[in-house]
Amino acid sequence: MAALARPYTGPTSAERVGLTRWVTTLDHKEIGILYLVTTAVFLVLGGIEALLMRLQLAVPRAEVLGPQAYNALFTMHGTTMVFLVVMPMLLGFANYLVPLMIGARDMAFPRLNALSYWLLLFGGLVLYFGFLAGDAPDTGWFSYAPLTERPYSTGSGVDYWAIGLIVTSVGTIATAVNLLTTVVQLRAPGMTMLRLPIFVWMSLITALLILGAIPALTAAQVMLLFDRRLGTHFFDVGAGGDPVLWQHLFWYFGHPEVYIMVLPAFGMISEIIPVFSRKPLFGRPVVIASGMAIAFLSFLVWAHHMFTVGLGQISDAFFGATSMVIAIPTGIKVFSWLATMWGGRLRLTTAMLFAVGFVAMFTIGGLSGVHFAIVPIDWQTTDTYYVVAHMHYVLFGGTFFAILAATYYWFPKIAGRLLDERLGKWHFWLTFVGFNLTFFPMHLLGLMGMPRRVYTYPDLPGWGPLNLVETVGAFVMAASMLVLLWNLRESLRRGQPASANPWDAWTLEWATSSPPPAYNFETIPPIRSARPLTLTRRSALVPDPPLPQGETPSPPTPCPSGGEGAELASRDEAKLASPVVGMLSFIFSEATFFGALIVAYLDLATASPGGPRPSDLDVPRTAVFSVALFASSATIGAAGRRLGRDDRHGFRLWLGATVVLGAAFLLGQASEYARLYAEGITIGRNLFTSAFFTLTGFHGAHVSVGVLALAGLLGLTLSQPSWLPRRAAVEAVSLYWHFVDAVWVAIFSIVYLRSLL
Amino acid sequence: MSEPQIQLPEASVWPLALAAGLTLTLFGVLTSPALSAAGTLLAAVALGGWIRELRHG
Numbered sequence: 150m151a152a153l154a155r156p157y158t159g160p161t162s163a164e165r166v167g168l169t170r171w172v173t174t175l176d177h178k179e180i181g182i183l184y185l186v187t188t189a190v191f192l193v194l195g196g197i198e199a200l201l202m203r204l205q206l207a208v209p210r211a212e213v214l215g216p217q218a219y220n221a222l223f224t225m226h227g228t229t230m231v232f233l234v235v236m237p238m239l240l241g242f243a244n245y246l247v248p249l250m251i252g253a254r255d256m257a258f259p260r261l262n263a264l265s266y267w268l269l270l271f272g273g274l275v276l277y278f279g280f281l282a283g284d285a286p287d288t289g290w291f292s293y294a295p296l297t298e299r300p301y302s303t304g305s306g307v308d309y310w311a312i313g314l315i316v317t318s319v320g321t322i323a324t325a326v327n328l329l330t331t332v333v334q335l336r337a338p339g340m341t342m343l344r345l346p347i348f349v350w351m352s353l354i355t356a357l358l359i360l361g362a363i364p365a366l367t368a369a370q371v372m373l374l375f376d377r378r379l380g381t382h383f384f385d386v387g388a389g390g391d392p393v394l395w396q397h398l399f400w401y402f403g404h405p406e407v408y409i410m411v412l413p414a415f416g417m418i419s420e421i422i423p424v425f426s427r428k429p430l431f432g433r434p435v436v437i438a439s440g441m442a443i444a445f446l447s448f449l450v451w452a453h454h455m456f457t458v459g460l461g462q463i464s465d466a467f468f469g470a471t472s473m474v475i476a477i478p479t480g481i482k483v484f485s486w487l488a489t490m491w492g493g494r495l496r497l498t499t500a501m502l503f504a505v506g507f508v509a510m511f512t513i514g515g516l517s518g519v520h521f522a523i524v525p526i527d528w529q530t531t532d533t534y535y536v537v538a539h540m541h542y543v544l545f546g547g548t549f550f551a552i553l554a555a556t557y558y559w560f561p562k563i564a565g566r567l568l569d570e571r572l573g574k575w576h577f578w579l580t581f582v583g584f585n586l587t588f589f590p591m592h593l594l595g596l597m598g599m600p601r602r603v604y605t606y607p608d609l610p611g612w613g614p615l616n617l618v619e620t621v622g623a624f625v626m627a628a629s630m631l632v633l634l635w636n637l638r639e640s641l642r643r644g645q646p647a648s649a650n651p652w653d654a655w656t657l658e659w660a661t662s663s664p665p666p667a668y669n670f671e672t673i674p675p676i677r678s679a680r681p682l683t684l685t686r687r688s689a690l691v692p693d694p695p696l697p698q699g700e701t702p703s704p705p706t707p708c709p710s711g712g713e714g715a716e717l718a719s720r721d722e723a724k725l726a727s728p729v730v731g732m733l734s735f736i737f738s739e740a741t742f743f744g745a746l747i748v749a750y751l752d753l754a755t756a757s758p759g760g761p762r763p764s765d766l767d768v769p770r771t772a773v774f775s776v777a778l779f780a781s782s783a784t785i786g787a788a789g790r791r792l793g794r795d796d797r798h799g800f801r802l803w804l805g806a807t808v809v810l811g812a813a814f815l816l817g818q819a820s821e822y823a824r825l826y827a828e829g830i831t832i833g834r835n836l837f838t839s840a841f842f843t844l845t846g847f848h849g850a851h852v853s854v855g856v857l858a859l860a861g862l863l864g865l866t867l868s869q870p871s872w873l874p875r876r877a878a879v880e881a882v883s884l885y886w887h888f889v890d891a892v893w894v895a896i897f898s899i900v901y902l903r904s905l906l
Numbered sequence: 907m908s909e910p911q912i913q914l915p916e917a918s919v920w921p922l923a924l925a926a927g928l929t930l931t932l933f934g935v936l937t938s939p940a941l942s943a944a945g946t947l948l949a950a951v952a953l954g955g956w957i958r959e960l961r962h963g
Contacts, residue, residue: 173917175915255915260915312933
C-alpha cells in the first residue's frame, strides 16, 4: 500500500472514549456497529418471546401462557424480528460495508446516518414501553383492521405499535436516502456501476424498495392513529370504512418488505460463495438484473396475501401469475450460486457453511412460497402453520443464515480478530439441526390444519409429538446462539489477529487494515474490474481480465469524502450534487406516502351515505389560493437562477416572494378549514371528511415545513449579507418545493375539480 | 506544495437530540402534551444546532 497520501489529523476512535464516543459518532463504521449491537439485543428479546411461545405449545392444552399473553408475544415477536432485527441488522451491515466497498470515506450524509440509528433505537423503545407497561400490542405484526380499531382494541398497545414503527420507519427511509446517494455519488474513480460489489448492488436496490414501500405503511398507520385518536373512519366498518384498504396498503408495503429483508442477504451470499469457491460469481450481470427484476415485480404481488378476502377471479389470477413469475429471477440467483460452487475449490469455513445452508434452506422456503401463488392451495393453507414454516425458511433459514455467514466473514474486518472456527462449526450445526427440527414439522402441522396464532391446540393424532419436536428444536437453536455469544466474547478478547485480507477476498473493504482507520483508506487501489484486489494480490487464483491493448493501469487514487452537502471529491463529471440526489430519493418516498393518501381518498370520499360531500367544497375560493402556490414554483426557480449569477439582491427578493406566496396559500387553506369547521364539517364527520382533512392537512404540513425552511434561509441571508447558501442546497430545496406544488396539482384535480363533475 | 488534509465530519450530539425530540413529540401524543411540547422544543434546538454545525463545518 502506498504511503498516506493525505494525512488525517482528526481524533481517532481511540481518542474519543466512553459513552461520548458512541452517542456523538458520525463514523459510518461505528454507526454500523451500533446498529448491529442494538439489533442483537432486540434479537435476544424476540428470541425469548419465541421460546415462551414454544413452551406454551410444547404439549396440547398447556397453561404456561394465557391467550392474551400469547397474543402479545406473537405480535411482539413478529414486529421485533421484522422491524427491529432483520431489516435494521441488514442496514447495519450496509452502513459498515458500503462506503468501504465503493472506496468512500463515509456515507454521503453522516449526520443523517446517525439520526437514522437513533430513530431506530427510540422507536424500538417506544414499542417496548407499551409492552413492558402492560399495554402490549396484541393484534399481530400486520395488525389487521377492524381488530385494531378502538372498539376492539381499547388499550394503547396499538398506538404504541403504530408510533414506534412510524419513528423507526422515518429512520429507515433516511437510511435508504443516504445509501442511495452514497452509492450514486461517492464511488471511487474507476468504480463504475457494473463493477460495484453485488452486496452494494443489492443494498442499492433495497434502498429503492424502502423508498417505494415503507411510506405506504406509514400512511396506513397514520390513518389508523387518526381513527383511534381523532375519530376518523378509514377502517371503521360501522361508518362505512374499508378494512380491506388496510390490507392493501399493508401488503403493498409488506411484500416488498420481504425482499427488503432478502435482497441484501442475496448480496452477502454473492460475496461469500465466490471467495470460498475461488471463482468469480457465475453470471454476475444476470444476478444484478435479476435483483432489479425482483424489486420491480415485488410491487405487483401484494394481493397474494389476500386471496381469502375474495377479491375476484381476475385479481386472483393476476396476482397468482405475478407471484409465480417472481420465482424466476429468484431461481436464477440460486442457479448462479450453485454454478459458482460447481468445480470450485471449496473452503468450508463457518461463513461458507452458513452460505451453503442459506442456499438449501432458502430454496425450500422459496418453493413453499410458490405454493401460495396457487390460489386453491393458498385458500387451504392460509393461517396455518404451513405459512409459519414458509416464512421462517425464507427469513431464518434464508436471511438469518446469510446474516450469520456475513458475521463470520466480516467480523475480522470489523473487530480485527478472527472468530474461532471450531466454535463456529458447532454453532452452524446446532443452528442447522435446531432450525430444521423447529420449522420443518410446521409444514406437516399446517397441512394437517393446525391454525397459527392460537395459544393452544387439541390433542389430535400427531399434533402433540410434532409440536414437542419443534419446541426441542427451538431450544437447540437458543443453545446455538449461546455458542455464538461465547465465540464473540472469546474472539474479541483473545482471538487470532486478522490481517487486512484474511480470506484472500477481492473487494475493496479488504484493501484496508482490520479494523479500518477512521478515514477508511490511505489510498484506493486502481479499480478496473469488479474484483479490484486481484490486481494487487499475486496470490489470487483467478486473475483479472487483461488490460485492453495500449491501456495502462491507473495509479492509486484518493477516495471521495462524505459530509452533508459535500460535492464529489473526485468525480468532476458528476452532473448532480449530493443534496439533489438525496432530495430526489426523499421525494420518491414522499410520492409513495401521498399516493397512499390519495388512494384512500378515492376509495372513501364518496362512500358515505350522507353529507358532507366533495360538492360542499368551495372550489373557486380554493382555486384563488392555489394560484399563489403554483406561482411560487416560478419564484423559487427565479431565486435559484439569481443565485447562480451571484445576484444576492435578486436571490433574496425572489426567495422572499416564494415565502409570501407559500404563506398566502397556507392562510387560504386555514380560512377554508375555518369555514368548514364553522359549518360543522369536521374531520370525524364521515368518510369524506376523514380522507379530505387528512390528505389536504398533510399537504399543508409539508408546505408549512417548506415555508419555515425558506423563511429561515431568507433570515440568514438578511442577517449576514456576505453569506449565501450553496447552490446545491437551494436546488434541493427548490425540488422539494416543486414536488409540493405538483402534489397540490394532483390534490386540486382529484379533490376539487372532480367534485364539479 | 503540501497535500490537503483528509476532512471527516466532527462528532455531533445533534442527531441524537433531534431523534429524541421527534420521538418525544410523538410519544407525548399518547401520554402527555407536556412531553410533546418538550419534544418539539428539543427537536427545534437540535435542528438549530445541526444547521449551525453545517454552516460552520
